[in-house]
Amino acid sequence: MDPVGSAEAYSAKARPPLRPDMTVRQVAADYPGCREVLRRYGEPERRSAKFGHLEPLDHFARRQGHDLKQLLQELAQAAGTEIDWQGRQAESVHRPFLLSALLVTLSLGAGWGAWLLWEIGRAGRFTAAPVGHVVAHGEAQLWGFIALFVVGIALRYLPRSAAGPLPRPLFCHLLLAALLLGVVGGFFWAMGPEQLHWLGPLSGLSLVVAALGFLTFLSRQLAGKLHFSWARLIGAAGLWMTIWAGVTFTLRYRQSAAGPGNYSEPLRQLLMELAIFGFALNAIYGFGQRLLPGIAGSATPYGLALESTFWLHNTGLLLLLPASLGWSLWLEVWATTLLLAATLAYVIGMRGFLRVRRSTPRPEVGEALLVRYVQLAFFWLLAALILLVGGECWAAIRGQPLSHAYLGSVRHALTVGFMTTLILGVGQRLVPILGHTLLAWPRLVAPIFLLIATGNLLRVSTEMATLAAAPAFGIMPLSALLELAALALFAANIGRTLWPSLDPLLRSGRATLRTSVALLLAEHPWLEDQLLDWGLGYIGRTRSVPRELTLGTLARSEGKEPEELLARVNDLLQKRRNASS
Numbered sequence: 001m002d003p004v005g006s007a008e009a010y011s012a013k014a015r016p017p018l019r020p021d022m023t024v025r026q027v028a029a030d031y032p033g034c035r036e037v038l039r040r041y042g043e044p045e046r047r048s049a050k051f052g053h054l055e056p057l058d059h060f061a062r063r064q065g066h067d068l069k070q071l072l073q074e075l076a077q078a079a080g081t082e083i084d085w086q087g088r089q090a091e092s093v094h095r096p097f098l099l100s101a102l103l104v105t106l107s108l109g110a111g112w113g114a115w116l117l118w119e120i121g122r123a124g125r126f127t128a129a130p131v132g133h134v135v136a137h138g139e140a141q142l143w144g145f146i147a148l149f150v151v152g153i154a155l156r157y158l159p160r161s162a163a164g165p166l167p168r169p170l171f172c173h174l175l176l177a178a179l180l181l182g183v184v185g186g187f188f189w190a191m192g193p194e195q196l197h198w199l200g201p202l203s204g205l206s207l208v209v210a211a212l213g214f215l216t217f218l219s220r221q222l223a224g225k226l227h228f229s230w231a232r233l234i235g236a237a238g239l240w241m242t243i244w245a246g247v248t249f250t251l252r253y254r255q256s257a258a259g260p261g262n263y264s265e266p267l268r269q270l271l272m273e274l275a276i277f278g279f280a281l282n283a284i285y286g287f288g289q290r291l292l293p294g295i296a297g298s299a300t301p302y303g304l305a306l307e308s309t310f311w312l313h314n315t316g317l318l319l320l321l322p323a324s325l326g327w328s329l330w331l332e333v334w335a336t337t338l339l340l341a342a343t344l345a346y347v348i349g350m351r352g353f354l355r356v357r358r359s360t361p362r363p364e365v366g367e368a369l370l371v372r373y374v375q376l377a378f379f380w381l382l383a384a385l386i387l388l389v390g391g392e393c394w395a396a397i398r399g400q401p402l403s404h405a406y407l408g409s410v411r412h413a414l415t416v417g418f419m420t421t422l423i424l425g426v427g428q429r430l431v432p433i434l435g436h437t438l439l440a441w442p443r444l445v446a447p448i449f450l451l452i453a454t455g456n457l458l459r460v461s462t463e464m465a466t467l468a469a470a471p472a473f474g475i476m477p478l479s480a481l482l483e484l485a486a487l488a489l490f491a492a493n494i495g496r497t498l499w500p501s502l503d504p505l506l507r508s509g510r511a512t513l514r515t516s517v518a519l520l521l522a523e524h525p526w527l528e529d530q531l532l533d534w535g536l537g538y539i540g541r542t543r544s545v546p547r548e549l550t551l552g553t554l555a556r557s558e559g560k561e562p563e564e565l566l567a568r569v570n571d572l573l574q575k576r577r578n579a580s581s
């Protein structure tokens with residue numbers, strides 16, 4: 001699998017290629033040689049404004065009744081550059097990965113986990129859920145929710161932010177297919193290893209292929225950038241993922257006939273450490289460095305603290321792996337202390353995720369509550385690691401490993417309290433940014449937060465309480481309802497944001513305050529001159545309008561009354577419709 005186009009082909013595109021969604025004005029400004037072609041194709045000269053409307057080339061060609069391909073070829077020749085037909089496709093590369101992650105977590109992951117918790121709660125003991133079934137849930141969540149989510153975001157975000165080459169569509173399809181075979185195949189093998197013994201090694205091998213493909217993609221994206229700690233953290237995530245896949249394959253191969261129910265306790269622990277501390281935390285620390293200051297509105301991070309996060313975390317992990325295989329209980333204390341020190345360094349480096357930059361509330365900057373998801377997630381990461389270090393000290397003093405309930409409670413604080421809460425918060429901010437759109441249902445941000453926060457708190461506390469009081473078993477399953485509800489609402493919100501409903505402008509011909517200005521001007525380029533006449537100077541200055549800019553925000557930023565502007569726009573649209581009917 002060659003993940004990206006050749007480096008030579010990429011560097012040959014030093015002059016940005018032409019794309020069908022570029023505006024006429026942008027092309028005329030960037031490539032003055034194109035003006036003549038555009039004029040010939042029907043773009044008028046205007047005295048009052050810059051040459052070229054804010055109309056995308058594909059709309060322009062359609063409206064003027066010309067062939068888009070021919071227009072682009074003539075423009076490319078005049079500009080001396082290439083045509084990029086894949087740019088739009090690359091912008092949606094993450095969509096099937098995120099959709100698959102949401103479907104897996106609602107069914108084989110959290111859905112199945114809820115059933116297991118019900119069984120445990122009913123019986124009043126953890127052994128009521130067979131080991132093979134618990135491992136199936138854990139692997140579905142870690143490979144099918146966390147890994148699919150991170151890989152999807154990486155494919156979309158890295159080429160854009162690190163100016164790396166775009167991944168090939170075929171590579172992305174194969175990567176998704178390999179991950180899904182690994183997740184779904186692994187789950188069904190765990191349910192019936194006697195009948196499906198061949199599916200264990202096959203699905204494990206599929207995960208190895210996927211991890212190697214992802215590592216190759218990362219190496220192309222991060223080449224020449226490894227002096228940045230964020231790039232090294234992301235690279236480390238790719239390496240740990242490959243080792244995690246290798247161990248998963250080896251175990252599925254060796255236990256192909258018996259299933260994961262036969263995995264020993266230390267090996268289950270090893271799998272979780274590779275996934276959570278090796279892959280997920282390195283990826284979160286790395287991507288977080290780039291994304292979280294923007295989402296939290298926090299000050300510029302401290303570079304030295306973030307640099308030490310990389311070394312402390314990965315040294316701690318290298319010590320933890322032999323320790324958890326039973327080498328020494330005190331080694332586990334040292335290893336987890338280093339992991340905790342890394343998290344402290346990260347939180348300090350990221351300035352505690354405290355908001356210092358405030359922006360005026362508008363739909364494009366996302367809901368203010370999203371910063372609380374980030375703060376809550378890191379609170380749980382710190383809490384989980386403090387509990388882990390304290391627990392390991394106690395275990396080393398007593399000379400006995402930690403109990404299932406204690407470790408289970410800490411693990412849930414890490415997987416749901418930290419990782420899931422963070423994904424829910426970052427997802428509702430990042431997915432709209434990547435799609436140049438708005439979050440479909442901003443009103444869901446608060447209920448999702450409440451559900452995941454209370455669900456996780458209930459689960460962590462009741463699982464811990466089972467150590468002292470048996471009735472806690474009966475309350476525990478309630479947490480599954482809250483967490484599942486949070487995940488279902490999140491899935492609905494993200495799904496609708498990835499595949500938005502038609503703007504009312506396209507359905508009814510009437511704009512709303514949330515209508516995208518870019519869409520309005522693409523559909524009705526004649527409106528541009530009116531907006532200029534009404535004193536919206538931005539329309540005259542810009543070369544293209546960001547797709548996420550709404551009519552309401554445009555009005556407010558230009559000092560106009562939004563409702564009044566909307567009424568004037570809709571009035572003109574109505575008159576135009578009447579005139580043409």
Ligand code: HEM
Binds near residue numbers: 137141463
């Ligand atoms: C509705 C949400 C969830 C429910 C009801 C749930 C339920 C459970 C249950 C009943 C267990 C076994 C009992 C125990 O050890 O505590 C378990 C273990 C586990 N869960 Fe979850 N879980 C949920 C969400 C998640 C999420 C989001 C992740 C990862 C992102 C996750 C990862 C794991 C892992 C790794 C294990 C341990 C597997 C093993 O021992 O091999 N869970 N979960």
